[in-house]
């Protein structure tokens with residue numbers, strides 16, 4: 001099956017000397033929910049920018065939905081792939097929140113009569129209905145992230161990259177957006193690539209890449225990745241709270257299988273009862 005994103009032997013340097021991305025290869029299956037984790041400066045955002053063609057590789061190849069990313073193909077491929085950055089300030093184009101969400105729809109040639117409904121639906125999904133007439137620049141950081149996410153939810157490209165796009169959201173907002181992302185992936189089969197420091201989000205993904213100093217250090221399911229707890233901690237990474245709790249129970253002599261999610265913990269507690 002054609003991969004959504006295929007990266008082969010990718011290297012990149014900002015200054016033409018030191019490689020920030022070092023011979024990286026990975027494949028992201030169509031319809032999968034992949035997370036990328038790694039310490040600050042490990043190269044996660046740089047990889048995202050390479051994948052959408054904002055930066056040009058020094059060597060190696062990137063294929064999007066089977067087509068090689070080149071100077072010629074980049075504009076066509078961008079119709080299939082959307083990105084939400086951590087700092088959405090540079091992404092706003094419209095004078096109001098509604099205009100901003102409409103901009104992406106116009107670019108995707110969505111008929112005018114359908115636009116208002118989609119704008120309202122997406123603003124509601126991210127809890128921004130009452131701000132539709134507000135100027136994006138007057139919003140808080142978390143509200144700006146919500147609008148940027150609404151903009152991408154509206155156009156539903158085949159592949160969405162979230163680059164720490166919920167980092168400024170309050171815990172409830174983050175949980176709600178994570179649920180929306182999961183639903184998009186499961187119900188509409190969109191391919192999701194999420195760069196995150198949120199281990200609870202990683203636990204709900206299917207496929208994880210761990211980046212360390214510009215290289216893929218580990219790759220696998222969340223269970224496979226979190227089995228390397230010591231290694232993750234040596235890379236300044238965390239594990240989900242549910243796993244810490246499971247270990248604490250096991251250390252206290254309670255017969256408790258390692259769990260990655262709160263649901264798993266509850267089920268394990270019920271079995272004990």
Ligand SMILES: Nc1ncnc2c1ncn2[C@@H]1O[C@H](COP(=O)(O)OP(=O)(O)OP(=O)(O)O)[C@@H](O)[C@H]1O
Pocket residue numbers: 014015020038039040041042043044045046047
């Ligand atoms: N425009 C730039 N010019 C030069 N060096 C850069 C530039 N952007 C990033 N870097 C460097 O490249 C390396 C990787 O940065 P990148 O932003 O990809 O890391 P990251 O894993 O996304 O980090 P974080 O978790 O902090 O967002 C860092 O050492 C950073 O200093």
